[in-house]
Amino acid sequence: xxxxxxxxxAKVELALLKLISEDELPDQLVVPSQNPKFADxxxxxxxxxxxxxxxAPRQIAEDLVANLDVSDICESVEIAGPGFxxxxxxxxxxxxVLNGMAVDSRLGLEKTANPEKILVDxxxxxxxxxxxxxxxxxxxxxxxxxxxxxxxGHEVLRMNHVGDWGTQFGMLIQYIREEMPDALNNPExxxxxxxxxxxxxxxxxxxxxxxxxxxSRKAVVDLQAGEEKTLAVWKVFCEASMQHCxxxxxxxxxxxxxxxxSAYNDLLPVVVDDLKKAGHAVQTQGAWGVFLEGYKNxxxxxxxxxxxKSDGGYIYATTDLAAIKYRMLEQKVDRAIYVTxxxxxxxxxxxxxxxxxxxxxxxGDLQHIGFGMMLGKxxxxxxxxxxxxxxxxxxxxxAEERAYKLAKELSPDFTEEEFxxxxxxxxxxxxxxxxxxxxxxxDYKFDWDKMLATDGNTAIYLLMTYARTRxxxxxxxxxxxxxxxxxxxxxxxxxxxxxxxxxxxxxDIWPSVTRELTPNLLLSYLFEIAKDFSSFWNACPILKxxxxxxxKESRMLLAALVxxxxxxxLSMIGIKVLxxx
RNA sequence: GCGCUCGUAGCUCAGCUGGAUAGAGCAACGGACUUCUAAUCCGUAGGUCUCAGGUUCGAAUCCUGACGGGCGUACCA
Numbered sequence: 001x002x003x004x005x006x007x008x009x010a011k012v013e014l015a016l017l018k019l020i021s022e023d024e025l026p027d028q029l030v031v032p033s034q035n036p037k038f039a040d041x042x043x044x045x046x047x048x049x050x051x052x053x054x055x056a057p058r059q060i061a062e063d064l065v066a067n068l069d070v071s072d073i074c075e076s077v078e079i080a081g082p083g084f085x086x087x088x089x090x091x092x093x094x095x096x097v098l099n100g101m102a103v104d105s106r107l108g109l110e111k112t113a114n115p116e117k118i119l120v121d122x123x124x125x126x127x128x129x130x131x132x133x134x135x136x137x138x139x140x141x142x143x144x145x146x147x148x149x150x151x152x153g154h155e156v157l158r159m160n161h162v163g164d165w166g167t168q169f170g171m172l173i174q175y176i177r178e179e180m181p182d183a184l185n186n187p188e189x190x191x192x193x194x195x196x197x198x199x200x201x202x203x204x205x206x207x208x209x210x211x212x213x214x215x216s217r218k219a220v221v222d223l224q225a226g227e228e229k230t231l232a233v234w235k236v237f238c239e240a241s242m243q244h245c246x247x248x249x250x251x252x253x254x255x256x257x258x259x260x261x262s263a264y265n266d267l268l269p270v271v272v273d274d275l276k277k278a279g280h281a282v283q284t285q286g287a288w289g290v291f292l293e294g295y296k297n298x299x300x301x302x303x304x305x306x307x308x309k310s311d312g313g314y315i316y317a318t319t320d321l322a323a324i325k326y327r328m329l330e331q332k333v334d335r336a337i338y339v340t341x342x343x344x345x346x347x348x349x350x351x352x353x354x355x356x357x358x359x360x361x362x363x364g365d366l367q368h369i370g371f372g373m374m375l376g377k378x379x380x381x382x383x384x385x386x387x388x389x390x391x392x393x394x395x396x397x398x399a400e401e402r403a404y405k406l407a408k409e410l411s412p413d414f415t416e417e418e419f420x421x422x423x424x425x426x427x428x429x430x431x432x433x434x435x436x437x438x439x440x441x442x443d444y445k446f447d448w449d450k451m452l453a454t455d456g457n458t459a460i461y462l463l464m465t466y467a468r469t470r471x472x473x474x475x476x477x478x479x480x481x482x483x484x485x486x487x488x489x490x491x492x493x494x495x496x497x498x499x500x501x502x503x504x505x506x507x508d509i510w511p512s513v514t515r516e517l518t519p520n521l522l523l524s525y526l527f528e529i530a531k532d533f534s535s536f537w538n539a540c541p542i543l544k545x546x547x548x549x550x551x552k553e554s555r556m557l558l559a560a561l562v563x564x565x566x567x568x569x570l571s572m573i574g575i576k577v578l579x580x581x
Numbered sequence: 582g583c584g585c586u587c588g589u590a591g592c593u594c595a596g597c598u599g600g601a602u603a604g605a606g607c608a609a610c611g612g613a614c615u616u617c618u619a620a621u622c623c624g625u626a627g628g629u630c631u632c633a634g635g636u637u638c639g640a641a642u643c644c645u646g647a648c649g650g651g652c653g654u655a656c657c658a
Binding site for chain 1: 583584586593594595598599600601603604607617618620621622623638639651653654656658
């Protein structure tokens, strides 16, 4: 469906083309009015065109309006101030838009006209250790972006580029060899109770025993040489660790496909060879590196991106390049999006540039989305009381417990089953929501109390708003969704009008959310619609006896639309709604 | 040194492809419950958008420079 802005834009463009040529058209022809006092929508182009047209802005505005026919959708068009053109919407048109949204399973949001194959690289923990809060943002943001793109109609590959290779694995392999020989005979029964402890125990032995340390180093060599028995132990370990990860993914309702770094092992020498042959990689202080323009060291000398170490080993740039080559050339993806911590920005810039030099990708094919740090309430990195790393599992369990307790406290008459459902949804959902309600790029402070607050921009507030629409159905004895496509809208009360406009503006918000990949924009919209619904709820009775049948049905229809928008919107960040909260 | 990034209300944060009087939540203060779930709503107050220049009819937004914080700076990821 065309959004109201787009509908207006098309008409303004038509009128404007009578005054100027097509390549003189400004970018933003129509925008929603910032202050509803002025208008619903406004056009600000007259001021900008004054110089080019050598006319007073007000005159241009008048000429534009003279050529403009919006009588079917606008109640009034007024010129104000220096040359703002203000549009006031016709109620019938607003109703038309809402009715269109009501009967569409996608709320009027169209699929993309150009579906692409898009890879989203996210989560990507290191298998040597248990997942911790450091993996949270990548997992949550990546999943949400994948959901956006899937909803848009793209083919999305959700890839878990797990760290399953490297020197730290030697130690762990040797530990299994010595302490858990059973694992080798019965790999299917092998389970690591606590990865963290396992790592710590291995590390301890490594530090204490010279013999063990040497054996560990040997294990790395064996591993890289592809020695069969060592590979078998490694595999056992990786699978056990991966199982841990997927327990967490299941808790968080996240779908992702694993493909470890080790999958690119065979490609590493090939990639370096490619770079050498193309003349991009050159020898530098015993290593091989690519000198890119614009990278300098302290002495203003060119700085290379190392792709092969002086000892012949490969490093992360090599692995990432191999993955890019594989993804672009073999998997033939149109685009790849990397969701990692913002500190890796420089690294990806370099790797992307090298890929472009090799013509594996074009500018824009590869995108790095860097997120800021998750900090504690005090503004310092989020840690346990004694300064340790917080395990992701522990965080999720605590979130669930806190939400469960809160529900018990506030709605004591609910059933145990309902408490549990709220614990899970509001707990895990709250973690997702508090993360995604902030802009991705900047650091944000995590605060338990804020995450679980019943007011403000939180998951609970939205869940509760949705539950209200369900409660209304129960009370009325009729599902509000039955009104979709059936009831006739009446928008007499200011709160009804405000809410109706907010619902319609989804059609404007969503395209920029998917274009810019900004979950926080979607969530602040959902919060606004929930707020407007609450105001409406308080001002506009629905089931009171004095309410006419028509008004009742119209208001139930509005409630149904709000419910559907919230249900859909939360699903875009991986939260399922509940009938009772 | 160089590069990236941030600086907006007491606090947490939006807004940053330039538009009218800079927004929201929390906290503060004042109101509304024999309720359609008050886990809510209505209202009040709160600002030199770090600072200084510049571009522009118009700057929180773009440019330059300072100041302050965070991060990155060749063989870790």
